[in-house]
Amino acid sequence: METRTKSIWSGSIAFGLINIPIKIFSAVQESKLEMDMLDKNDFSNIKFKRVNENTGKEVSYSDIVKGYKLDEKYVIVEDSDFDAVEPEKTKTIEIMNFVDEKEIDTIYYEQPYYLEPDKGAAKAYALLRDAMQASGKVGVGAIILRNRESLVILKPYKNTIVLNRIRFQEEIRDTADLKLPPASEKNTKEMDMAIKLVEQLTEEFDITNYKDNYTAKLLKIIEDKAKGKKQVAPKLKVVHKQDADLMAMLKASLEKKKSKSS
The missing domain is CATH 2.40.290.10 (Ku70; Chain: A; Domain 2)
Structure with a gap:
């Protein structure tokens, strides 16, 4: 039940x-998968304890109170105060x-x-x-x-x-400290093609189309490892393109989408 x-x-x-x-x-x-923290020497579980800073002794949860530091002294805050x-x-x-x-x-x-x-x-x-x-x-x-x-x-x-x-x-941080590019120029060939690519990739949103594939694949790797299967990590090649390649990349992206649709 x-x-x-x-x-x-x-x-x-x-x-x-x-x-x-x-x-x-x-x-x-x-x-996500729940992972335990282990000692790498004997795989024993790592336990976290609440310890008194002065005595080094463990403190039970029932003996823990909340305090706010005011003028270098702690004021104890109880549930009734909240x-x-x-x-x-x-x-x-x-x-x-x-x-x-x-x-x-x-x-x-x-x-x-x-x-x-x-x-x-x-x-x-x-x-x-x-x-x-x-x-x-x-x-x-x-x-x-x-x-x-x-x-x-x-x-x-x-x-x-x-x-x-x-x-x-x-609570929202200002973006002023970020190094951001200026607004893109309008009515350029790059902008026109970028908009076409956005429109070409536009679909009605359906949350069921999106799955947590990472967790499923990670579980498969763990299960294979338990059976003694050797894991080979795929090579990931990251290519940093220059602005001069933008037009070529946009054209290739549009053509790739067309070929998949046909």
């Missing part, structure tokens, strides 16, 4: 004067306003979660979900999750409401 996933937060959505009790569940799971900051936000996701999702740049997106209605909240939950679906809008709100305030958007996804944690403006 499959065990139900445990919720990571419970509270409510404040939608105008409507209060919708909900539970939050993680919407994603890792597809809750006292904005108690209404520790149990409520208040929808501050609704926006068009296309106005939110993808650089802000961080982590998705599923919202499930709690007891007695199914009708109000469905109403909010379906109103957002019909209007094409998403809700913007804030949540205190794991002692951290996060900006979030709420949006309909299939038959659920997804809470997507997004970053604040101050």
Whole structure:
């Protein structure tokens, strides 16, 4: 019998004067292989311990507290202190306003979660979900999750409401320090061909077409290695082309796509 996933937060959505009790569940799971760290001499597992800096002795998790260094002294911060900051936000996701999702740049997106209605909240939950679906809008709100305030958007996804944690403006680094080329000249042959190549490679997005091939191939290598099969890494040749070759490369790319289509 499959065990139900445990919720990571419970509270409510404040939608105008409507209060919708909900539970939050993680919407994603890792597809990478879990690796253990081993001692190369005898392949024993490496264990990490929480150790007192002064005594060198291990400290049990129940004896660990959180502290903030202020004027060279630590102030111990307890759970009640976190809750006292904005108690209404520790149990409520208040929808501050609704926006068009296309106005939110993808650089802000961080982590998705599923919202499930709690007891007695199914009708109000469905109403909010379906109103957002019909209007094409998403809700913007804030949540205190794991002692951290996060900006979030709420949006309909299939038959659920997804809470997507997004970053604040101050968390996005400025690009001023990057060494970037100036804007490309318009109406040049290179630009025209680059646009044609983009159009030629354009398809309707279907997430099922994309697979985690790296993890599957890595698992195959591990299984072959366990059977004693010798692995030969393929040679990867990286070629750095000069700007003068751009036109030739664009032409070759277009022709390659044409030949695959025919």
